[in-house]
Amino acid sequence: xxxxxxxxxxxxxxxxxxxxxxxxxxxxxxxxxxxxxxxxxxxxxxxxxxxxxxxxxxxxxxxxxxxxxxxxxxxxxxxxxxxxxxxxxxxxxxxxxxxxxxxxxxxxxx
Amino acid sequence: xxxxxxxxxxxxxxxxxxxxxxxxxxxxxxxxxxxxxxxxxxxxxxxxxxxxxxxxxxxxxxxxxxxxxxxxxxxxxxxxxxxxxxxxxxxxxxxxxxxxxxxxxxxxxxxxxx
Numbered sequence: 001x002x003x004x005x006x007x008x009x010x011x012x013x014x015x016x017x018x019x020x021x022x023x024x025x026x027x028x029x030x031x032x033x034x035x036x037x038x039x040x041x042x043x044x045x046x047x048x049x050x051x052x053x054x055x056x057x058x059x060x061x062x063x064x065x066x067x068x069x070x071x072x073x074x075x076x077x078x079x080x081x082x083x084x085x086x087x088x089x090x091x092x093x094x095x096x097x098x099x100x101x102x103x104x105x106x107x108x109x110x
Numbered sequence: 111x112x113x114x115x116x117x118x119x120x121x122x123x124x125x126x127x128x129x130x131x132x133x134x135x136x137x138x139x140x141x142x143x144x145x146x147x148x149x150x151x152x153x154x155x156x157x158x159x160x161x162x163x164x165x166x167x168x169x170x171x172x173x174x175x176x177x178x179x180x181x182x183x184x185x186x187x188x189x190x191x192x193x194x195x196x197x198x199x200x201x202x203x204x205x206x207x208x209x210x211x212x213x214x215x216x217x218x219x220x221x222x223x224x
Contacts, residue, residue, distance in 0.1 A: 003151075003152060031210075040218075096141065100152025100154070103151070
């Protein structure tokens with residue numbers, strides 16, 4: 001099925017570093033969502049974006065809905081060990097169905 | 111706990127057997143979704159219910175798959191004559207209505223077909 005282009009695929013970072021990841025699509029979305037999934041668990045919603053250009057924060061997380069409506073990015077500032085996991089972007093057209101990226105795996109170097 | 115509940119959490123079955131998974135959504139959520147997730151990929155949409163009506167099924171949902179939500183509350187997903195390619199995490203999610211009513215996911219059922 002259709003998937004979004006999410007990058008990077010994985011990231012090795014030091015605790016305290018800032019993290020940036022993004023998603024692009026060939027089609028326009030009305031909604032962009034960012035989820036985090038821990039091993040053996042379901043995805044948990046972090047941030048929802050509903051308007052082009054919208055910039056939204058949730059604690060140390062900040063996400064933006066691209067002006068073209070074909071991309072979005074997620075930033076995590078001052079990473080901590082519990083940030084480890086897989087981050088997914090998901091886009092929605094006009095109905096309820098979500099199209100997902102393949103995920104960005106965040107690993108913190110010891 | 112008022113979250114989405116899925117049972118069982120893990121299921122190992124022999125190829126050719128039938129399996130059934132259950133999902134209990136958050137109470138008063140009238141929308142329920144099933145997704146499948148394979149290793150290294152994001153979830154893929156399988157099917158969607160609004161109350162007891164199954165409104166959409168993905169082409170991924172072959173004839174061996176059937177989902178029900180008989181009373182508009184819990185839902186079951188059955189896979190008949192399982193194949194090794196069915197091995198995946200099956201995720202259930204629920205939401206209220208409305209364009210900005212985002213879905214809450216359960217912990218998933220991990221299926222392994224041997």
